[in-house]
Amino acid sequence: MGVVPPESKEAEASSSNPHEDVLGVPPPAYTPLPEASSSSSAPENPDIPQSKAISARTSVNLTGPLEVQGSITASSSITLKSRIVVQGKCSSSSSVTLSDNITIQGKIDSSSKILLRDGVRVEGKIDGSSSIDIIGGNGGVWIGGKIDASGPLTFDGTGVDEEKGVQGVHGAVSVQGKVDTSSNLDIRGNVEIEGDVTVSGKFNIVSATMSQDEGTVRFGGKVSGRNGAVIEGHVIAEKNFLVKGNLKIVGRLYVKGDLEVRGSVALGKGSELVVDGKRTIHGTLGEV
Secondary structure: OOOOOHHHHHHHHHOOOOOOOEOOEOOOOOOOOOOOOHHHOOOOOOOOOEEEEEEEOOOEEEEOOEEEEEEEEEOOOEEEEOOEEEOOOEEEOOOEEEEOOEEEOOOEEEOOOEEEEOOEEEOOOEEEOOOEEEEOOOOOEEEOOOEEEOOOEEEEEOOEEOOOOEEOOOOOEEEOOOEEEOOOEEEEEOEEEOOOEEEOOOEEEEEOOOOOOOOOEEEOOOEEEOOOEEEEEEEEEOOOEEEOOOEEEEEEEEEOOOEEEOOOEEEOOOOEEEEOOOEEEOOOEEEO
16 A cells, blocks of 8 residues: 555665664664664664643744654644654644654643645554545555544545645555545545544545555445445455445445445446445445
8 A cells, every 4th residue: 555564664774784763663672682782782773853742832944954852842833844753642732734754652632723645653542623634645654553533534635645646656545444434525536544444524534546456545444424325446444344325436335344325326427336245235336
């Protein structure tokens, strides 16, 4: 998918200099060879400035490289850019904006907007009281925990840097935990969600391509849309797929579990609906 899980990143990092900074992600702990003395190990990231935990009543605006040995909390906005590692949580009573190779080893929580883009790795969960925008851009975004959103939630894995107007690389979005939003969910491009997905508002999915082999949107857990769903491109659901309302498909939906639609299903010309398990449609099924 373009976003490398933590095990893979550690494997890649350990194959080179163990003290080398790898795009803002801290290298794994140094383990001496059997014949080497442990006293020969050097401090981690010796060339990167370090800071203690940060707690501020005003906004926090930092540009790396920087390693924060603890959490960042602020009563106002938090903005982190360019090769910063936070060895704790990132908590704001206002907005949180992270971009360009940022690693948060704890959770993120915000009482306002959250924007993650261009190479962001969050090892904990994300709690947002407003909108959450996760944009892979150039570098992708990897979330290790669950996402709870009270406002609209967007996953953009198209790999396009809209500000620079160029095609990005490795721009996929990967979420290892559950996703739950009380509002709308928009998914675009290469997006993979391993946990269950629950959407209370509108549910729109546009994959990166119509191909069955690449550029898909993949759900590893159960999917529940409570206000209908629209699918464009190729989507794979590994488990059950439930839609309360109408379902429109322009492309291909492959459900490996059960499908239940408490409404009608409309298929665009040439579109496919493939279900390995039980298929239940309470309304009509037809081509439009």
